[in-house]
Amino acid sequence: MTATDDDARWAEKKKKQKAARDRMLATKTREKGLLVVHTGTGKGKTTAAMGLVMRALGHGFRVGIVQFVKGKWETGERAILDRFPELVTIRVMGEGFSWDSQDRQRDIAAARAAWAMAQELLADPSYRLIVLDELNIVLRYEHLPVDEVVAVLVARRPDLHVVVTGRNAPDYLIEAADTVTLMDARKHHFRANVKAQQGIEF
Numbered sequence: 001m002t003a004t005d006d007d008a009r010w011a012e013k014k015k016k017q018k019a020a021r022d023r024m025l026a027t028k029t030r031e032k033g034l035l036v037v038h039t040g041t042g043k044g045k046t047t048a049a050m051g052l053v054m055r056a057l058g059h060g061f062r063v064g065i066v067q068f069v070k071g072k073w074e075t076g077e078r079a080i081l082d083r084f085p086e087l088v089t090i091r092v093m094g095e096g097f098s099w100d101s102q103d104r105q106r107d108i109a110a111a112r113a114a115w116a117m118a119q120e121l122l123a124d125p126s127y128r129l130i131v132l133d134e135l136n137i138v139l140r141y142e143h144l145p146v147d148e149v150v151a152v153l154v155a156r157r158p159d160l161h162v163v164v165t166g167r168n169a170p171d172y173l174i175e176a177a178d179t180v181t182l183m184d185a186r187k188h189h190f191r192a193n194v195k196a197q198q199g200i201e202f
């Protein structure tokens with residue numbers, strides 16, 4: 001077979017693929033604020049949410065972010081987002097639940113306070129995207145009632161996008177979500193004793 005035959009077959013195959021894709025896309029006509037969940041044990045849940053924040057900001061959308069788990073590092077994304085105070089609101093759960101905390105009652109109080117902040121942002125019509133980072137973690141620990149949280153998320157403004165991150169997303173949230181992505185940990189450098197790297201992990 002000559003190169004020309006190969007090229008002709010390739011073009012024919014691509015043409016069919018494009019037609020199938022166009023037919024498929026023609027059925028996608030709805031507009032909707034999405035409930036997106038990033039879960040699983042692999043790396044990338046929060047950073048993928050930050051990618052969506054960047055995408056939304058590029059369109060001039062206002063974005064609200066609530067961090068339900070207090071990290072120990074000053075993250076790179078925080079430093080960048082602080083440069084856009086008119087577009088981005090970041091609320092970090094106060095004293096309380098962190099990866100190191102051992103005081104359950106304090107954690108519960110902190111989770112409730114963060115959820116109150118989240119509800120305030122969810123109710124503010126100026127936001128187009130709300131990120132609830134590591135909400136899954138506090139739901140997993142039952143520091144917040146999952147049915148109440150999901151009910152509020154489902155009852156959000158119909159054009160508001162919400163992204164929830166964290167391992168172990170509860171089934172009830174997964175059922176309610178429009179898009180769920182499971183990050184799969186095929187490999188992680190921690191296993192080879194590489195410490196958290198600046199610019200990659202924080």
Ligand code: ATP
Pocket residue numbers: 041042043044045046047048165166167183185188190191196200201202
């Ligand atoms: P990132 O913020 O890098 O997107 P993530 O949100 O998916 O990560 P978390 O569960 O929030 O992951 O954990 C945060 C930290 O734990 C990150 O520093 C990340 O590199 C690390 N981490 C994520 N997955 C793993 C894993 N499978 N093993 C060890 N460490 C991990």
Ligand code: MG
Pocket residue numbers: 045046047134165166
């Ligand atoms: Mg995370």
